[in-house]
Amino acid sequence: MNSVGLALDTFPKLVRANAERLARHVAIREKDLGIWQSYSWRDYFERSRRIALGLASLGFARGDKTAVVGDNRPELYWAVLATQALGGVPVPLYQDSSEKELTYVVDHAEARFAVAEDQEQVDKLLHVRTQCPRLELIVYDDARGMRAYSEPGLLSLAELEERGEKFALGQPTYLDDEVARGRGEDTAVICYTSGTTGTPKGAMLSYRNLIEMARIATEREGLGPDDEALAYLPMAWVGDHMLSYAQAIVAGFAINCPESAATVLSDLKEIGPTYFFAPPRIWENLLTNVMIRIEDAAWPKRRLTHVFLRLAQDLERRRLNGQPVPRLPRLLAPLGELLVYGPLRDNLGLRRIRIAYTAGEALGPDIFVFFRALGINVKQLYGMTEASVFVAVQKDGDVRLDTVGTPMPGVEIKISGDGEVLFRSPGVFQGYFKNPEATRQTVEDGWIHSGDAGFLDHAGHLKIIDRAKDLGRLADGTMFAPKYLENKLKFSPYVKEAVTLGPGRPYVTVLINIDLGAVGNWAERRGIAYTSYTDLSQKPEVYELIEQEVVRVNRSLAEEDEVLRGAQIRKFLILHKELDPDDEEITRTRKVRRGYIAQKYATLIEALYGDRDRVAMEAQVTYEDGRTGTIRAEVAIRDVAAR
Amino acid sequence: MTTGTGSLLEVDGISVRFGALLALNRVSLTIPRGEIAAIIGPNGAGKTTLLNCISGFYHPYEGTIRFAGRDRTHLRPPEVATLGIARTFQNVALFRGMSVLDNIMTGRVLKMRGSFLLDALWWGPARRQELEHRAFVERIIDFLEIQAIRKTSAGRLPYGLQKRVELARALAAEPQLLLLDEPMAGMNVEEKEDMCRFILDVNSEFGTTIALIEHDMGVVMDISDHVVVLDYGHKIADGTPEQVRKDEAVLNAYLGVAHD
Numbered sequence: 001m002n003s004v005g006l007a008l009d010t011f012p013k014l015v016r017a018n019a020e021r022l023a024r025h026v027a028i029r030e031k032d033l034g035i036w037q038s039y040s041w042r043d044y045f046e047r048s049r050r051i052a053l054g055l056a057s058l059g060f061a062r063g064d065k066t067a068v069v070g071d072n073r074p075e076l077y078w079a080v081l082a083t084q085a086l087g088g089v090p091v092p093l094y095q096d097s098s099e100k101e102l103t104y105v106v107d108h109a110e111a112r113f114a115v116a117e118d119q120e121q122v123d124k125l126l127h128v129r130t131q132c133p134r135l136e137l138i139v140y141d142d143a144r145g146m147r148a149y150s151e152p153g154l155l156s157l158a159e160l161e162e163r164g165e166k167f168a169l170g171q172p173t174y175l176d177d178e179v180a181r182g183r184g185e186d187t188a189v190i191c192y193t194s195g196t197t198g199t200p201k202g203a204m205l206s207y208r209n210l211i212e213m214a215r216i217a218t219e220r221e222g223l224g225p226d227d228e229a230l231a232y233l234p235m236a237w238v239g240d241h242m243l244s245y246a247q248a249i250v251a252g253f254a255i256n257c258p259e260s261a262a263t264v265l266s267d268l269k270e271i272g273p274t275y276f277f278a279p280p281r282i283w284e285n286l287l288t289n290v291m292i293r294i295e296d297a298a299w300p301k302r303r304l305t306h307v308f309l310r311l312a313q314d315l316e317r318r319r320l321n322g323q324p325v326p327r328l329p330r331l332l333a334p335l336g337e338l339l340v341y342g343p344l345r346d347n348l349g350l351r352r353i354r355i356a357y358t359a360g361e362a363l364g365p366d367i368f369v370f371f372r373a374l375g376i377n378v379k380q381l382y383g384m385t386e387a388s389v390f391v392a393v394q395k396d397g398d399v400r401l402d403t404v405g406t407p408m409p410g411v412e413i414k415i416s417g418d419g420e421v422l423f424r425s426p427g428v429f430q431g432y433f434k435n436p437e438a439t440r441q442t443v444e445d446g447w448i449h450s451g452d453a454g455f456l457d458h459a460g461h462l463k464i465i466d467r468a469k470d471l472g473r474l475a476d477g478t479m480f481a482p483k484y485l486e487n488k489l490k491f492s493p494y495v496k497e498a499v500t501l502g503p504g505r506p507y508v509t510v511l512i513n514i515d516l517g518a519v520g521n522w523a524e525r526r527g528i529a530y531t532s533y534t535d536l537s538q539k540p541e542v543y544e545l546i547e548q549e550v551v552r553v554n555r556s557l558a559e560e561d562e563v564l565r566g567a568q569i570r571k572f573l574i575l576h577k578e579l580d581p582d583d584e585e586i587t588r589t590r591k592v593r594r595g596y597i598a599q600k601y602a603t604l605i606e607a608l609y610g611d612r613d614r615v616a617m618e619a620q621v622t623y624e625d626g627r628t629g630t631i632r633a634e635v636a637i638r639d640v641a642a643r
Numbered sequence: 644m645t646t647g648t649g650s651l652l653e654v655d656g657i658s659v660r661f662g663a664l665l666a667l668n669r670v671s672l673t674i675p676r677g678e679i680a681a682i683i684g685p686n687g688a689g690k691t692t693l694l695n696c697i698s699g700f701y702h703p704y705e706g707t708i709r710f711a712g713r714d715r716t717h718l719r720p721p722e723v724a725t726l727g728i729a730r731t732f733q734n735v736a737l738f739r740g741m742s743v744l745d746n747i748m749t750g751r752v753l754k755m756r757g758s759f760l761l762d763a764l765w766w767g768p769a770r771r772q773e774l775e776h777r778a779f780v781e782r783i784i785d786f787l788e789i790q791a792i793r794k795t796s797a798g799r800l801p802y803g804l805q806k807r808v809e810l811a812r813a814l815a816a817e818p819q820l821l822l823l824d825e826p827m828a829g830m831n832v833e834e835k836e837d838m839c840r841f842i843l844d845v846n847s848e849f850g851t852t853i854a855l856i857e858h859d860m861g862v863v864m865d866i867s868d869h870v871v872v873l874d875y876g877h878k879i880a881d882g883t884p885e886q887v888r889k890d891e892a893v894l895n896a897y898l899g900v901a902h903d
Contacts (some may be wrong), residue, residue: 032789033778033784033785034781034784034793035781144786144844144848145844145847145848147847147848148847185818259790259791260788260790260791262790262791263790263791266791572749623832623833
């Protein structure tokens with residue numbers, strides 16, 4: 001990496017170098033009309049150049065912002081690069097944002113230009129524009145359904161590129177000049193954090209932040225041009241920006257854009273990436289899929305699979321805890337690899353994985369062990385938008401169950417007096433856009449306050465306990481870690497989401513979301529008829545099923561953890577609707593918004609601490625077009641201790 | 644939306660009788676090219692019978708049906724399909740054991756030319772032809788956003804998706820006229836909205852003329868250019884959604900008349 005020198009201090013310069021060094025090497029693949037289409041690094045640069053020139057022809061000035069919104073598409077990554085080539089700042093947005101959310105960000109970021117994937121996003125942006133007059137031009141990639149649109153300031157990407165070609169005839173050196181003016185300390189991107197509380201904040205990351213951290217991570221993990229990654233996480237998430245954009249450019253590896261959000265798992269199988277980044281949500285989905293398929297198999301196969309999986313998990317757990325491994329399981333492992341682990345990995349599309357990260361939230365230890373036991377090198381990554389992602393990562397060969405690994409090279413970590421994790425690194429962001437107050441609260445003398453409670457153990461591993469503000473105590477002073485319990489519950493394929501309650505209360509209770517796929521399948525196999533999510537969630541049989549899971553969690557809590565064993569779950573209920581980002585109950589990255597839930601479901605929560613066993617409930621639901629409706633249901637409450 | 648010129652379908656005074664029951668009584672209607680027309684009416688009004696006449700499944704004992712300027716009152720369904728009319732069914736009629744992709748491919752059957760031997764060997768023209776048809780079908784899959792279920796067998800899909808696959812199969816025949824028999828029956832609000840969007844998109848992207856039977860009045864009023872109302876085999880109204888909404892006879896047929 002050093003040979004390319006310091007001059008390559010922005011992404012446009014790096015991609016131009018890639019276009020020469022790795023001219024024919026695949027940079028992006030996209031599955032379109034059922035076939036994987038490839039674009040080389042030369043194509044990458046060439047298309048971005050044309051888009052940039054098109055924008056320039058429309059008066060794009062240095063410092064202008066481009067909002068980018070849509071699923072992961074090569075054209076959108078090119079729009080990001082094109083904006084940077086002109087000295088502008090791309091602002092990637094969550095594609096499933098509501099109009100209200102989009103309006104806030106587009107307005108706050110002062111975006112003059114927007115590049116959208118398709119009609120759906122254009123429709124939203126056209127509404128946004130009525131409230132954000134600063135937004136001048138909307139460019140769309142997919143022209144389907146756009147024929148009847150005649151609004152001014154609306155252009156197809158093809159038309160934009162055509163304009164760019166014409167513009168270049170008059171000013172052949174324009175783009176090179178603009179690219180040369182870019183500096184490492186310029187702002188490269190503004191990532192709006194979805195935020196579990198309050199309005200989104202726009203973290204400004206410089207080229208230096210992203211490129212330095214991408215280099216450090218690339219070198220530590222030994223990534224190179226021959227690696228393959230799947231670009232499927234929202235482009236607005238800093239994780240995707242780091243992996244699919246920054247790291248891909250720095251290391252020169254290929255990213256693959258799935259056909260649609262619904263095909264990710266089958267596309268994963270077709271691509272077989274070597275480098276994979278997934279939030280716990282995805283690992284949970286994969287696990288659920290595996291479990292359903294195992295349950296559907298004929299019993300000899302099912303038995304065999306269960307036996308070997310248990311064996312492998314036991315082995316992996318011992319390994320992670322540094323305990324000696326007994327001989328028999330060790331000898332059986334190759335057989336398991338042949339019969340179970342290998343085929344399963346292959347089936348999931350994870351056969352070629354060299355490095356897989358889980359990040360965003362803590363992944364439940366049981367799920368973590370499950371995948372590692374299959375021979376997939378899953379590692380915890382601890383990161384933040386404000387740090388250009390990387391803070392700590394588990395090193396190959398030094399992975400432990402209860403830590404997030406050691407600090408990345410160049411990252412310093414210290415723990416504040418009240419147990420909060422602070423860090424400092426070349427990736428520390430430039431601040432929040434137009435929000436110096438929030439910047440001051442987050443960064444102090446170059447140290448970022450993570451908001452997480454944790455400590456460094458004797459081997460230098462960082463251990464995160466919980467969000468500093470979430471860690472709580474029951475009324476009698478018993479220590480209680482909500483996320484820890486929730487992750488244990490979510491190990492069950494039947495539990496999609498769990499929200500525990502307890503701080504200041506006499507005992508622990510939990511609100512549960514069942515997994516419609518897994519529980520639905522389970523119900524069908526038992527011939528239990530149901531009409532809807534709400535109906536299924538309130539079936540007595542389903543309560544029995546979930547109760548077993550709660551009992552399992554309580555038992556393992558009692559066996560495993562001395563500090564937390566007092567915080568057993570006493571009562572639970574199954575929510576009659578799925579927690580949904582449209583209803584603001586979880587964030588777009590699927591983090592539970594506790595405060596909001598506590599407020600919205602106050603009646604249910606009150607009932608959990610009363611002595612009723614049923615409670616009538618109404619809930620507001622918001623449809624994607626912004627309209628609202630009401631779901632009414634009677635929700636049952638189950639007392640685990642009483643049975 | 645009404646971009647075409649002239650009428651694509653002209654039904655002139657057709658009558659159909661099942662024994663003593665007069666299912667259609669001298670019904671006439673005209674559907675201009677590029678239009679979305681809705682046929683509505685209470686249960687047993689003769690809507691499906693009318694659609695079946697157009698698709699050649701029933702033959703009227705009087706009256707004529709002209710399609711694209713030619714009289715084709717007495718053609719059989721395969722001949723009608725070759726002329727460029729495709730349909731979906733009130734009760735989903737997919738090949739349940741076949742994949743979604745194969746189901747949609749069957750919509751291309753009329754466009755395929757080949758010999759048994761070449762097809763069996765998948766050689767030469769046969770291979771080229773199949774690739775072309777597959778590419779066409781992929782465009783429809785993309786259009787209707789069913790990539791994720793391409794290889795799922797049709798019988799395992801939820802109802803709303805089966806309806807969408809049926810639409811895809813009809814589109815695969817590249818019809819000039821698309822007949823949809825209750826495309827939204829039994830769907831929830833979200834599925835209905837999706838289906839509406841697809842119907843409008845099909846109409847504007849491919850310029851396909853669409854005749855649909857539907858019970859959901861909101862849907863009908865929203866998406867059609869033109870509404871035909873049947874009651875007991877008679878046509879009682881024909882006009883724009885606004886006109887039909889205000890029509891006395893329609894209100895009576897739907898809400899009943901007070902006999903006092």
